[in-house]
Amino acid sequence: MADPTAAEVQHYIAEGLPCTHLEVEGDGQHFFATIVSTEFEGKNRVARHQRVYQALGDRMRAQIHALSMKTLTPAEWAEKA
Template sequence: MPMSAKDIESLIKTALPDAVAALTALADDNDHWSATVTSSAFKGLSRVRQHQLVNAALGDKLGGELHALALTTQAP
């Protein structure tokens, strides 16, 4: 079952409470998303580590219910 933007944002905010996640559907299937995530937790971290934090927040949903996520991360 695909994931809604609300579900994705909720998982991210659970792991990164101050995160602001802007999601854009890449297809009309709730399975392919683009996300820009901004969080103070990213300050001083490499881009790879920032992405790892978001991927960890999504857990086993990524690659399952959430088939594809084009991710951009940034610190405020």
């Protein structure tokens, strides 16, 4: 199985998690994602990451070797902008 591209990982996340902003960078082995979703409201960092892993499903074990992420609510994203 070929390593996924950053665009593919972005697509996988977007399929399983409604995002208001989503960026994924990576080299096929290691990825970094900035994910903004209303579903993160009221959740701590661990719960947010678990939600992203849920969106990725088995791909997280089978295709994606490493994923670092910044998970923000729309309000947190607006503060950083």
